[in-house]
Amino acid sequence: xxxxxxxxxxxxxxxAVKIRVKPDNSGVVTDGVKHSMNxxxxxxVEEAVKLKEKKLIKEVxxxxxxxxxxxxxxxxxxxxxxxxxxxxxxxGKDYETLGPLQVSKILAALAKKEDAQLIILGKxxxxxxxxxTGQMTAALLDWPQGTFASEVSMExxxxxxxxxxxxxxxxxxxxxxxxxxxxxxxxxxRYATLPNIMKAKKKKIANVNPADLGVDxxxxxxxxxxxxxxxxxxxxxxxxxxxxxxxxxDTGRI
Amino acid sequence: xxxxxxxxxxxxxxxxxxxxxxxxxxxxxxxxxxxxxVGNEEAEEIQQLVAPVEKFFAEEVDxxxxxxxxxxxxxxxxxxxxxxxxxxxxxxxxGGLGLSNTVYARLAEITALDGSIAVTLAAHQAIGLKGIxxxxxxxxxxxxxxxxxxxxxxxxxxxxxxxxxxxxASIQTRATLSEDGTHYLINGSKIWISNGATADIMTVFARTxxxxxxxxxxxxxxxxxxxxxxxxxxxxxxxxxxxxxSNTCEVAFDNVPVPVENVIGEVGGGFKVAMNILNSxxxxxxxxxxxxxxxxxxxxxxxxxxxxxFNRSLSExxxxxxxxxxxxxxxxxxxSMAYLTAGMMDRPGLPDCSVEAAIVKIFSSEGGWICVSExxxxxxxxxxxxxxxxxxxxRDCRILPIFEGTNEILRMYIxxxxxxxxxxxxxxKIKELKKGNIGVAFGMAGKRLxxxxxxxxxxxxxxxxxxxxxxxxxxxxxxxxxxxxFGTTVESxxxxxxxxxxxxxxxxxxxxxxxxxxxAMTAVLSRSSRSISIGARNHDHEVLLANTFCSDAYFKNxxxxxQLQKHSPENNDANIKKxxxxxxxxxxxxxxxxxxxxx
Numbered sequence: 001x002x003x004x005x006x007x008x009x010x011x012x013x014x015x016a017v018k019i020r021v022k023p024d025n026s027g028v029v030t031d032g033v034k035h036s037m038n039x040x041x042x043x044x045v046e047e048a049v050k051l052k053e054k055k056l057i058k059e060v061x062x063x064x065x066x067x068x069x070x071x072x073x074x075x076x077x078x079x080x081x082x083x084x085x086x087x088x089x090x091x092g093k094d095y096e097t098l099g100p101l102q103v104s105k106i107l108a109a110l111a112k113k114e115d116a117q118l119i120i121l122g123k124x125x126x127x128x129x130x131x132x133t134g135q136m137t138a139a140l141l142d143w144p145q146g147t148f149a150s151e152v153s154m155e156x157x158x159x160x161x162x163x164x165x166x167x168x169x170x171x172x173x174x175x176x177x178x179x180x181x182x183x184x185x186x187x188x189x190r191y192a193t194l195p196n197i198m199k200a201k202k203k204k205i206a207n208v209n210p211a212d213l214g215v216d217x218x219x220x221x222x223x224x225x226x227x228x229x230x231x232x233x234x235x236x237x238x239x240x241x242x243x244x245x246x247x248x249x250d251t252g253r254i
Numbered sequence: 255x256x257x258x259x260x261x262x263x264x265x266x267x268x269x270x271x272x273x274x275x276x277x278x279x280x281x282x283x284x285x286x287x288x289x290x291x292v293g294n295e296e297a298e299e300i301q302q303l304v305a306p307v308e309k310f311f312a313e314e315v316d317x318x319x320x321x322x323x324x325x326x327x328x329x330x331x332x333x334x335x336x337x338x339x340x341x342x343x344x345x346x347x348x349g350g351l352g353l354s355n356t357v358y359a360r361l362a363e364i365t366a367l368d369g370s371i372a373v374t375l376a377a378h379q380a381i382g383l384k385g386i387x388x389x390x391x392x393x394x395x396x397x398x399x400x401x402x403x404x405x406x407x408x409x410x411x412x413x414x415x416x417x418x419x420x421x422x423a424s425i426q427t428r429a430t431l432s433e434d435g436t437h438y439l440i441n442g443s444k445i446w447i448s449n450g451a452t453a454d455i456m457t458v459f460a461r462t463x464x465x466x467x468x469x470x471x472x473x474x475x476x477x478x479x480x481x482x483x484x485x486x487x488x489x490x491x492x493x494x495x496x497x498x499x500s501n502t503c504e505v506a507f508d509n510v511p512v513p514v515e516n517v518i519g520e521v522g523g524g525f526k527v528a529m530n531i532l533n534s535x536x537x538x539x540x541x542x543x544x545x546x547x548x549x550x551x552x553x554x555x556x557x558x559x560x561x562x563x564f565n566r567s568l569s570e571x572x573x574x575x576x577x578x579x580x581x582x583x584x585x586x587x588x589x590s591m592a593y594l595t596a597g598m599m600d601r602p603g604l605p606d607c608s609v610e611a612a613i614v615k616i617f618s619s620e621g622g623w624i625c626v627s628e629x630x631x632x633x634x635x636x637x638x639x640x641x642x643x644x645x646x647x648x649r650d651c652r653i654l655p656i657f658e659g660t661n662e663i664l665r666m667y668i669x670x671x672x673x674x675x676x677x678x679x680x681x682x683k684i685k686e687l688k689k690g691n692i693g694v695a696f697g698m699a700g701k702r703l704x705x706x707x708x709x710x711x712x713x714x715x716x717x718x719x720x721x722x723x724x725x726x727x728x729x730x731x732x733x734x735x736x737x738x739x740f741g742t743t744v745e746s747x748x749x750x751x752x753x754x755x756x757x758x759x760x761x762x763x764x765x766x767x768x769x770x771x772x773x774a775m776t777a778v779l780s781r782s783s784r785s786i787s788i789g790a791r792n793h794d795h796e797v798l799l800a801n802t803f804c805s806d807a808y809f810k811n812x813x814x815x816x817q818l819q820k821h822s823p824e825n826n827d828a829n830i831k832k833x834x835x836x837x838x839x840x841x842x843x844x845x846x847x848x849x850x851x852x853x
Contacts, residue, residue: 016312032791036305075302192306194338194351201299 003058005048006116007082008107009041011066011073012127025225027096037073040122042080042189043182047152048120049081050187056154057118059083063110065103067091071205078200079192085205086110090217094210097219099128102210104136109213111141116177118159123148123181134181144174147181286776287721289784290597292356300360303353307364310337317368320499321646324491326370334405339365339375341403344387348399355537355596362538363545369650370499372542377448377500378402380535381658382409385457385476388534389519389527394478398455410453412444412479412505413528419446420663422459423525427507429460429475437513438462440479443506446657450503451488454481457518457531458507464522473522477512485510496649533608536615536658537599540592543618543654546647547585550629551578553643558632568632577628579802584621586799590777591617609671612664613773616766619654619661626651665766666759672769673748673755673762722779723786725797729804733775736811740768743815750820760827764814771807778803 013019014034022029037045048060062077064070065088074085088106090098111119124131138145146152146161150169153160154176163170164183192200210217238244248254292300314333320326334340342358344350353361365372383402386394401407418425427442440460444450455478462475479486489504519527555578558568568574595610630637630644637644655661722730744765751758778800785793817825836844846852 072298072301075298076305079302079306191310191333191337192302193336194303194306194342197299197302197306198346198351 002115002117004114004116005051005057005060005118005120006107006111006114007041007044007048007060007062007077008103008119008121008133009045009062009064009073009077010038010122010125011035011064011070012038012125015039015126021226021228025227027223027226035069035072037076038122038125038127039189040124040126040182040184041073042122043184043186044120044122045077045080045082046187046189047149047180047182048118049190051118051152051154052081052083061086061114061116063088063107065090065098065106065210067095074205075197075200076192078203078205079197080190081196082203084203086114086208087205088208088210088213090210094217097221097223098217099219099221100130100132100136101220102215102217104133104140105215106210106213107133107137108140109215110208111137111177113213118176119143119179121179121181123183134179138179141177141179144178145180146172146174146178148183149180150183150185152180152186286594286598286780287783289594289780290356290600291784292597296354296357300357303357303361304364306337307339307361310334311364311367315368315371317370317643317646318640320368320370321649324493324498325501326374326499330371331405334371334375340378340405340408341399342379344379344383344399344403348395348403350399350403355599356593359538359541359592359596362542363548366542366545367549368499369497369647373448373497373500373653376535376538377411378409378453380538381411381531382449382453382457383455384411384531384534385518385527386478388530389476390478393515394518398478402455407454408449408452410447410449410456410505411531412447412450412456412458414444414446415442416445420660422528423474425459425461425474427458427460429462429477429512431462431514432511435514437511438477438517440477440485440507440510440512443504445504446492446502447488447505448500448502450505451491451501455479456481456486456505458512459524459528460507462521462524466522471522474524474528475521476518476524476527478516478518479507479510479512483510483512494653496646496652498649529608532659533606533611534599536611537592537595537607539618539654539658540588540595540614543622544585544588544592546622546651547581547588547625550626550644550647551581551585554578554581554629554632557636574632577632580628581625583799583803584625586796587774587778587803588614588618588621590781591774594777594780609668609769610773612659612668613770615658616655616661616664616668617770617774619651622651622654623648662759665763668769669762669765670756672765673744721783723783723797725786726779726782726800729775729801729808730779732804732808733772733779736768736772736775736808736815739812739815740772743768743818746820747818760830761818764818768811768814771811775804775807 012035013028013030014036017034020029021027045060045062048057051057052060060082062074062082062085064074064077064085066073067090071085071087074082074087078085088110107119107121110116119134119137121134121137123134134147135145137143144159146159146163148164149161150164151160151162155173157176159174159176159178159180161172161174161180163172164185236247238247245254310333315330316327320330338351339361341348341350342353342361343355344352346352362372365375379402383399386398386402390398398407402409413422413425415425415427425442427440427444429438429440431438438460440458442460444458447453447456458477458479459474460477461472464471464473485508487506487508489506492502494502518524555569558574558578561568569578591610591614595607595614598605598610599607626644626647630648633642633644636642639645659667747755747761747765751761755761782793782796782800784790785796790796813824816822
């Protein structure tokens with residue numbers, strides 16, 4: 001076992017930013033808007049670093065797909081404790097249409113190239129909410145998957161994963177190599193301290209082209225239109241059940 | 255002639271415009287055009303460093319609680335230490351982050367969001383340990399810096415005494431050399447010491463007997479004093495109006511033994527060390543205040559946009575709009591000045607930017623005070639309650655014009671330093687005159703006439719080869735005019751008062767105010783020129799802010815300088831002094847009550 005873990009990190013618009021739709025409804029405004037690492041990816045990095053600190057794995061490699069700015073996100077992962085980074089360069093139109101299918105192909109190719117034992121991803125990104133990359137990556141590699149993980153532990157060469165599901169919690173045991181996707185309660189990510197950020201400057205980030213990995217970035221999805229959600233209307237208070245029924249009839253709801 | 259000498263340098267004269275001579279008689283050295291640029295590596299670094307600090311302050315800092323309990327919770331302090339915020343400017347080899355002044359200023363924008371934390375950090379590193387950093391020897395640095403950088407040890411700066419505040423040179427704390435010459439015994443007490451109760455390592459200033467050429471003198475020396483040396487006691491924490499989470503107290507020294515190795519710099523050279531320490535940290539108040547105002551703009555505009563009265567949102571009313579313009583312009587000027595100064599200080603060769611730093615401090619402290627008050631005003635009654643942070647910002651800001659050198663003292667410093675420089679040049683000219691060099695006298699008279707008739711002044715800022723962008727041309731011209739008028743004004747003041755100028759505070763105050771405005775104008779012109787040329791986002795707005803500020807400052811400067819002219823009817827100083835004399839003599843308001851009768 002290589003003892004190597006691949007962690008995917010995505011650069012997204014910061015969760016605290018008020019999102020605005022572009023005037024031409026082609027997407028959201030990203031220019032000059034604050035971006036940061038996807039919160040679930042932070043949890044993924046934290047988990048990987050924790051495993052390394054427990055000496056269960058040997059190396060954490062942070063991967064991000066995107067333009068030049070993706071390097072900032074990788075650097076944050078390095079500051080949190082990842083050992084090195086891989087920046088898969090995707091720019092322009094390719095970046096606009098980059099989705100889980102393309103990213104999972106990239107990750108699968110890298111996993112083979114790097115001889116990874118484990119891939120940890122965030123369960124979903126807060127910009128597109130796809131919740132697909134982990135699952136697709138596992139399928140492409142024909143690896144077992146432990147998604148929505150709220151607890152991960154290694155038992156020999158098997159992985160015990162507690163999953164958050166609708167009914168409660170499910171515990172599964174899967175073989176490695178495997179793909180895990182992190183859910184909210186898996187851990188609390190550490191702050192990248194300033195001294196660690198300075199140390200991370202010395203860690204390496206390799207540049208890779210999707211073409212070199214034999215990945216075709218063509219998208220099967222075309223975004224037609226982006227709209228703001230409808231404005232929330234004020235509610236109305238009613239005194240009795242009869243009033244309620246009356247009002248529902250009036251507005252044509254029943 | 256004083257006012258209109260352009261520093262002619264080889265190469266691109268415009269780009270290396272020497273403000274020193276342009277704004278003569280002020281010692282504003284360094285090159286202010288083009289606006290300082292950070293290197294690529296540093297730019298990336300800044301992005302990286304800002305993120306976790308912003309996150310920490312947004313999620314882990316409960317300012318209301320810190321203010322209410324008058325202390326910073328240990329978990330928060332630990333978080334700050336772990337982040338690395340206790341050793342920002344300590345070199346990496348001693349365990350710090352080794353940040354430049356520019357990056358330090360950038361982080362100060364964030365730490366300023368909590369006044370108590372900002373002051374605690376600044377007392378520790380901007381002044382507390384700074385002496386060791388800038389004047390300490392290798393042994394001292396190796397011994398003390400690592401634990402100070404990690405925050406394991408906290409530092410404090412001990413200069414002020416009950417009888418010596420602004421008059422720092424009059425301190426009475428004494429350090430007596432032991433018989434065997436191995437250590438000093440320090441006796442005395444200090445007040446208003448930030449981190450006084452928590453500091454393990456203190457920079458203490460005390461009088462020492464120095465013998466020079468057989469003459470005994472009592473000079474101030476700087477010492478590194480460890481609380482562990484024994485004899486150090488701290489009084490109870492002061493109950494303050496603002497920055498309540500920052501510890502401030504008296505510190506007493508009772509026969510504290512301090513090894514001679516712990517003298518910082520030369521014995522007897524302590525005053526200079528103190529001044530250098532204070533000068534080096536001042537500029538960051540510009541970015542702190544700017545950071546705070548920017549935050550206030552966000553909080554306040556949210557309210558102004560949603561609150562309605564008379565069926566219109568507050569943001570539609572002129573008097574409310576004016577407040578937002580005020581805040582935006584102020585933040586813009588403070589930022590521009592802070593980073594211009596930091597950029598100059600980061601240049602190799604340790605340039606002396608003490609006058610510029612003093613200017614930044616005065617503008618930021620007073621501008622900040624006005625802006626928080628206006629922000630509170632927008633919220634009206636709500637702003638006055640503790641349910642909102644505005645009243646805390648107001649209370650926290652009130653200390654800014656007081657500490658780190660009162661604004662009154664700093665105005666004297668700015669004006670006198672400039673006058674001194676002008677005085678030197680003038681003395682030279684006077685000598686020429688006395689030698690009978692009539693040509694010089696005619697030259698001066700001629701140029702005086704020229705400027706009196708308002709003939710155009712040209713310093714090369716604008717025009718074909720100008721450094722300032724055409725959209726800022728009007729402002730640059732106003733600036734040049736101010737500078738020319740200023741030159742003649744100062745010259746005439748020196749003729750009129752000579753050395754007794756030192757006692758004319760009301761005059762010096764105006765001189766300082768003009769200089770502050772001039773430096774501010776320079777900063778905004780330089781910054782917005784850069785923004786236009788690099789195509790920064792919203793640079794049109796910057797031009798608007800710059801032009802608005804310069805126009806306002808231009809008229810203010812002209813009025814100030816008018817008041818400085820001989821026999822100026824706009825000058826009420828004589829009356830002001832008379833009123834003050836009569837009131838102070840009686841220690842009360844002396845008018846008979848309007849309802850009193852004499853019949």
